[in-house]
Amino acid sequence: MQLLNPVDQIFLRLERRNQPMHVGGLQLFTLPENAGEHYVRDLVTRARTFDEVTPPFNRRLKYRLGQPFWVDDTSFDLEYHVRHLALPQPGAIRDLLALVSMLHGALLDRSRPMWEVYVIEGVTGGRFAIYSKFHHAMMDGVSAMRILRRSLTAEPDTGNMRVPWQLPPKPGQPENARATPWGGAWRTLRATARQTAALPRAAQELYHAWQDAGVDPDFTSITQAPRSLLNRRVSGSRRFAAQSYSLTRIKRLAGHYDATVNDIVLAMCASALRAYLAEQDALPDKPLVAMLPVSLHEDDSHTGNRIAMIFASLATDIADPVERLDAIRRSVNHWKNRYRDMSAEQIMAFIAALSAPAGVNLLSGAAPRHQSFNVVISNVPGPKETLYCGDAEMQGMYPVSIVLDGQALNISMASYRDSLEFGLIACRKSLPSMQHMLQYLEDALDELEPVDTAHVGADELVVDGG
Amino acid sequence: MQLLNPVDQIFLRLERRNQPMHVGGLQLFTLPENAGEHYVRDLVTRARTFDEVTPPFNRRLKYRLGQPFWVDDTSFDLEYHVRHLALPQPGAIRDLLALVSMLHGALLDRSRPMWEVYVIEGVTGGRFAIYSKFHHAMMDGVSAMRILRRSLTAEPDTGNMRVPWQLPPKPGQPENARATPWGGAWRTLRATARQTAALPRAAQELYHAWQDAGVDPDFTSITQAPRSLLNRRVSGSRRFAAQSYSLTRIKRLAGHYDATVNDIVLAMCASALRAYLAEQDALPDKPLVAMLPVSLHEDDSHTGNRIAMIFASLATDIADPVERLDAIRRSVNHWKNRYRDMSAEQIMAFIAALSAPAGVNLLSGAAPRHQSFNVVISNVPGPKETLYCGDAEMQGMYPVSIVLDGQALNISMASYRDSLEFGLIACRKSLPSMQHMLQYLEDALDELEPVDTAHVGADELVVDGG
Numbered sequence: 001m002q003l004l005n006p007v008d009q010i011f012l013r014l015e016r017r018n019q020p021m022h023v024g025g026l027q028l029f030t031l032p033e034n035a036g037e038h039y040v041r042d043l044v045t046r047a048r049t050f051d052e053v054t055p056p057f058n059r060r061l062k063y064r065l066g067q068p069f070w071v072d073d074t075s076f077d078l079e080y081h082v083r084h085l086a087l088p089q090p091g092a093i094r095d096l097l098a099l100v101s102m103l104h105g106a107l108l109d110r111s112r113p114m115w116e117v118y119v120i121e122g123v124t125g126g127r128f129a130i131y132s133k134f135h136h137a138m139m140d141g142v143s144a145m146r147i148l149r150r151s152l153t154a155e156p157d158t159g160n161m162r163v164p165w166q167l168p169p170k171p172g173q174p175e176n177a178r179a180t181p182w183g184g185a186w187r188t189l190r191a192t193a194r195q196t197a198a199l200p201r202a203a204q205e206l207y208h209a210w211q212d213a214g215v216d217p218d219f220t221s222i223t224q225a226p227r228s229l230l231n232r233r234v235s236g237s238r239r240f241a242a243q244s245y246s247l248t249r250i251k252r253l254a255g256h257y258d259a260t261v262n263d264i265v266l267a268m269c270a271s272a273l274r275a276y277l278a279e280q281d282a283l284p285d286k287p288l289v290a291m292l293p294v295s296l297h298e299d300d301s302h303t304g305n306r307i308a309m310i311f312a313s314l315a316t317d318i319a320d321p322v323e324r325l326d327a328i329r330r331s332v333n334h335w336k337n338r339y340r341d342m343s344a345e346q347i348m349a350f351i352a353a354l355s356a357p358a359g360v361n362l363l364s365g366a367a368p369r370h371q372s373f374n375v376v377i378s379n380v381p382g383p384k385e386t387l388y389c390g391d392a393e394m395q396g397m398y399p400v401s402i403v404l405d406g407q408a409l410n411i412s413m414a415s416y417r418d419s420l421e422f423g424l425i426a427c428r429k430s431l432p433s434m435q436h437m438l439q440y441l442e443d444a445l446d447e448l449e450p451v452d453t454a455h456v457g458a459d460e461l462v463v464d465g466g
Numbered sequence: 467m468q469l470l471n472p473v474d475q476i477f478l479r480l481e482r483r484n485q486p487m488h489v490g491g492l493q494l495f496t497l498p499e500n501a502g503e504h505y506v507r508d509l510v511t512r513a514r515t516f517d518e519v520t521p522p523f524n525r526r527l528k529y530r531l532g533q534p535f536w537v538d539d540t541s542f543d544l545e546y547h548v549r550h551l552a553l554p555q556p557g558a559i560r561d562l563l564a565l566v567s568m569l570h571g572a573l574l575d576r577s578r579p580m581w582e583v584y585v586i587e588g589v590t591g592g593r594f595a596i597y598s599k600f601h602h603a604m605m606d607g608v609s610a611m612r613i614l615r616r617s618l619t620a621e622p623d624t625g626n627m628r629v630p631w632q633l634p635p636k637p638g639q640p641e642n643a644r645a646t647p648w649g650g651a652w653r654t655l656r657a658t659a660r661q662t663a664a665l666p667r668a669a670q671e672l673y674h675a676w677q678d679a680g681v682d683p684d685f686t687s688i689t690q691a692p693r694s695l696l697n698r699r700v701s702g703s704r705r706f707a708a709q710s711y712s713l714t715r716i717k718r719l720a721g722h723y724d725a726t727v728n729d730i731v732l733a734m735c736a737s738a739l740r741a742y743l744a745e746q747d748a749l750p751d752k753p754l755v756a757m758l759p760v761s762l763h764e765d766d767s768h769t770g771n772r773i774a775m776i777f778a779s780l781a782t783d784i785a786d787p788v789e790r791l792d793a794i795r796r797s798v799n800h801w802k803n804r805y806r807d808m809s810a811e812q813i814m815a816f817i818a819a820l821s822a823p824a825g826v827n828l829l830s831g832a833a834p835r836h837q838s839f840n841v842v843i844s845n846v847p848g849p850k851e852t853l854y855c856g857d858a859e860m861q862g863m864y865p866v867s868i869v870l871d872g873q874a875l876n877i878s879m880a881s882y883r884d885s886l887e888f889g890l891i892a893c894r895k896s897l898p899s900m901q902h903m904l905q906y907l908e909d910a911l912d913e914l915e916p917v918d919t920a921h922v923g924a925d926e927l928v929v930d931g932g
Contacts, residue, residue, distance in 0.1 A: 017483060017573050041554060075895065080703060083568065084561070088507060088552040088587050095550070102549065106572040107483050111701035111895060121554050236575035237546060429541065429577060 001062075002070045004137060011136040012061075012068055014404065018236040020107045022114070023141045024133040024400035025148050025414075026100055026242065026423065029392040031126045032156070040121035040128050043161075043390065044084040047119070050166040051078050056138050057165035060113050068137075073113050081165070083118050091122040097240050100131050104400050104425065105238045114138055117164070127395065132164065141293075141399055145380045145414055152387035152394060161390045225371040226284035229277060233405045234427035241426075241435040242398040244419040245445065253448050257322070259329055262379060264448070265420065266290065266332070267325040269377050269411055270314035271444030272437050277316070279436065288314040291373040292332075294339075310335040311373055321447040375409050376401070382414040382421075398423035409434065467528070468536045470603060477602040478527075478534055480870065484702040486573050488580070489607045490599040490866035491614050491880075492566055492708065492889065495858040497592045498622070506587035506594050509627075509856065510550045513585070516632040517544050522604050523631035526579050534603075539579050547631070549584050557588040563706050566597050570866050570891065571704040574601055583630070593861065598630065607759075607865055611846045611880055618853035618860060627856045691837040692750035695743060697872045700893035707892075707901040708864040710885040711911065719914050723788070725795055728845060730914070731886065732756065732798070733791040735843050735877055736780035737910035738903050743782075745902065754780040757839040758798075760805070776801040777839055787913040841875050842867070848880040848887075864889035875900065 004012070015021040031039060059070040087095045099120065108114040114135035121128050134144050151164040162168070225231075245268075247261075254264045269290065277283040292310040312335065315327035339347055380399055387394045398421045399412035408430035413422045422441065426434040470478070481487040497505055525536040553561045565586065574580040580601035587594050600610050617630040628634070691697075711734075713727075720730045735756065743749040758776040778801065781793035805813055846865055853860045864887045865878035874896035879888045888907060892900040 018575070018577065037555065077894075080894065083564070084554045085565070086552040086554040086588065088550045089503065098549070099551070105575070107702065109484070109571070109702035111484065112703065122552065235577035236573065237578065428543070428546065 001064075002059075004068045004070065008137040009068060015107070016405075017107065018234055019402075019404055020105065021136045021402060022104075022108055022133045023136050023139075023144050023402060024100075024104055024131060025144060026096075026240075026396075026398045026400055027130045027132075027148065027389075028123065028395045028397075029128050029130070029389055030395055031128060032391045032393075035126075035392075040119060041084065043128075044082065044119050046161055047117075047163050048078050048082055050163045053078070053113075053165045054167065057081075057113055057115060059138075061110055061137075076113070080112065081116055083116065085118050085120045087120060087122040089122060091124040091127075093124065096120065096123055096129055097242065100400060101238045101240045101428070103131055104133065104240060105236055108133065108135055115165070128392070130389070131400070133400075136402065141378060141401060141412060142380050145382060145397070145399060148397065149383050149387065152383075152389055154385055154387060156388045156391040156393065158391045224286070225289035225374050226286040227371055228284050228288065228374055229280055229282040229431065230273075230288075230374050230409050231371055231406045232408055232427075232430045234403050234408050235429035237428040238403065239426050239428040239431070239434050240400055241424045241438055242396075242422060243438045243441070244396055244421045245441065247415060247418050247420045249445060250420060253445070256450055257325060257448070259325060262292075263325065263329045263332065265379060265413065266292075266312060266314065266328050266377065267321065267448060268441050268444040269375075270316055270324055270328060271321060271447055272440035273314065273375065274316045275440040275443065276434075276437050280432070283316065286317060287327075288316045288374040289372075290314050290375050290377045293376065293378045310339075314374075321444070325448065371406070375411065376407060377411045378413070380412065380414045382416045384415075384417060386417060396421050401425050403427050467530075470534045470536065474603040475534060481573070482871075483573065484700055485868075485870055486571065487603070487868060488570075488574055488599045488601045489605075489610050489868060490566075490570055490597060491610055492562075492706075492862075492864045492866055493596045493598075493614065493855075494589065494861045494863075495594050495596070495855055496861055497594060498857045498859075501592075501858075506585060507550065509594075509858075510548065510585050512627055513583075513629050514544050514548055516629045517542075519544070519579075519631045520633065523547075523579055523581060525604075527576055527603075542579070546578065547582055549582065551584050551586045553586060553588040555588065557590040557593075559590065562586065562589055562595055563708065566866060567704045567706045567894070569597055570599065570706060571702055574599065580604055581631070594858070596855070597866070599866075602868065607844060607867060607878060608846050611848060611863070611865060614863065615849050615853065618849075618855055620851055620853060622854045622857040622859065624857045690752070691755035691840050692752040693837055694750050694754065694840055695746055695748040695897065696739075696754075696840050696875050697837055698874055698893075698896045699871045700869055700874050701895040703894040704869065705892050705894040705897070705900050706866055707890045707904055708862075708888060709904045709907070710862055710887045711907065713881060713884050713886045715911060716886060719911070722916055723791060723914070725791060728758075729791065729795045729798065731845060731879065732758075732778060732780065732794045732843065733787065733914060734907050734910040735841075736782055736790055736794060737787060737913055738906035739780065739841065740782045741906040741909065742900075742903050746898070749782065752783060753793075754782045754840040755838075756780050756841050756843045759842065759844045776805075780840075787910070791914065837872070841877065842873060843877045844879070846878065846880045848882045850881075850883060852883060862887050867891055869893050 011021045036042075053076060056070065058072055058076055060073040062069050062071040085099070087099065103116075103118060108116065115138065116133050118131045119128065120131060123129050132144070132148060139147070147164045147167070150167050151162045153160055153162065250261055250264050250268075253259075254261050257264070259267075270288070273288060274283060290312050292312055294310055310332060313327060313331040315324040315331075318324040318327060378399075378401065382397060394416070396419065397414055397416050399414050400423050401410040401412040403410055403425055408427040410425050411422065412425075413420050415421070422438070424434065424437055428434075477487045502508075519542060522536065524538055524542055526539040528535050528537040551565070553565065569582075569584060574582065581604065582599050584597045585594065586597065589595050598610070598614060605613070613630045613633070616633050617628045619626055619628065716727055716730050716734075719725075720727050723730070725733075736754070739754060740749060756778050758778055760776055776798060779793060779797040781790040781797075784790040784793060844865075844867065848863060860882070862885065863880055863882050865880050866889050867876040867878040869876055869891055874893040876891050877888065878891075879886050881887070888904070890900065890903055894900075
């Protein structure tokens, strides 16, 4: 029995029928050459034999005195959590994206451990897919992608299958919470003490932050975002779009402009949003503000949420792509300097205080009077080497994040090999034809290409918009 | 803009994440002999060309001054409502039932017209299926089954496809509400006036009903149902099981015992519930009470909810099947006599008052202090003749109903040709191995078979439990 930390509790309280609070991942695999007719069915059957389910996958919610706790699920049902689906033939990628859109729109059952894994057969080109969803109160996007990665192997190996819910312990890792029943309680106590100790420093930073808002032109205050099409109340239906972009090309542009990969990625998103909103005749005069979650993970063992936030200007009011990139970079650097000397606990307390007005607005469901930010953009580091599920090679791995009232679009990405893989999730009703963004992201790279450099041609498209 | 009637409003207010309030139907079709590889995809594509969507399929909810109204959806999106899925190969019936269980557990998007149709390809034996779901505030189970039936044809005809959301007007039918904009408002006013006029008679009957509870042994009061496994809080996950039973056999038993088909059906359910609860070591001493919704439809034009309720003893405390049947029949007849001289409006007002304590308990989510009834059993009249979707013959048509907190099982059935087709929907967590009920229903028929009659052998199983 373990109390949820304050940030995780927010993810429970924010959830509504039009606003499910789970994160997901879509993985695309190539069937091995010798794969028989029942390859995928056998995979599901084998996965369901891994029934020694480890935390947090065996834990469900339980409320006591109004407080949410994690407890072990005594009627765990692996068949419920691991499902086998198929695409209608010929299994087009647009059908896969439509299926993921549908699955991602459905709420998780709160009376069970809040995760589901769907193995989807019949993807065109001799492929299959795995879509996984985890409640954000159980783990954040970074933890989800890390766990999905750890459930794969670096070599094709039919005999060595892994599953996210029963990973082998890592070398040098302490035993898990179930093996040491008092460990969880002790860690919670210690974390609470650290959080409390961090409050004075956080209050001090909060004071400086509000002061800076008046004087520093590169500081993006969280109340200066314009209202936009992205910031309406959302419906319960989703559209998922995904595509891979060349990391080599992005790195080359970063080198050319003396920027980071993240700066270039933000510039891509800024350009795509500018083009999409212009297409919808809805580009605000003031620059859009992006919220960038920053992971505070110190090691791999902690699967809960430890994130800070940067509020970066996307400079969508600037027509010139290079000037726009410069403005974005300055805005991000301001926030990096602010966080540099704070501990993880200090940053979390600071964020909690800073984003309180947004939290209240989201919780109340009222149209927010202050728009804190327009869009969440997050970048999850991923594996550089080719990974396998058993003997099936993974072709791509796309994050599927969360849409909220007032936040109708989320852009998440993960790196894999030489690709940066974008997963865009949106309210299907607020943002018509959102999938056009995929082309605009591509166009953004072309825009930044220096005139003296030959264009390297279209990037490899593993997945295209449905 | 049309105000929802009071009963329909209850279905909106009762809805929670673990308690979706939509009804559904699963239809199973045989592919025609000449069907090509893309038969089902072409069917979906053709269905999506029917975009002149008629009420209530084009109407979404809108709240004004706290009251729910139906308004036309101005951003209707047929691709969202009509979806194309597939079963993993070889497409076992248990996979189909698992898929329907999953789809039925997900909430409808309240910002759109609240219905979805799933065309599912790849069912074993050269078949495909259509699962449809409609919010109960939009139409009741009877209306849903009637509309699904009207979207089929009596002759196989490739050129004459129909869809539920754009049915041809019936001969002699007044034009629909969209064609006469003032008609809806006028009808609402008239219905409100009739409901108000019905209140005194309903109050009088209510007084008699509570009086009878003390003196008439065959009158099942709505507060005398025992607590049981069926009456726990439910999870958000569902199990759907379905099977066809021979109507000829049921009718022959009805004739033998001088009972109605409904009496025999109730006796089947009573026997199956007795066996299932005994298997779970949870059979209450007192008899279970079934709630039987009775349709008050006067004609086919009204698609809203007009239902009354009978609270019948299932006599599950009686071991002898024939004595049990007798007790059930007497209980049902008592209620039929009560309703005989009341108008539809009087019955609806009576029911609203009578079931108010149950309604309050359900709405509050508190464990009910009075268990009004244990299980809902409903029987929807269906077509006698073979029906077709285009040129594909319908093999079976199974209702998929609603599970509530305190009502973890619903048994619904529809007749088709010589079959009575049972659809059982349950909370997957509260009622483990609920699919065993299918065999117990079969056993119930054997039990009632008179000793001098040769057993006719196992009934044809179109669908078996997953």
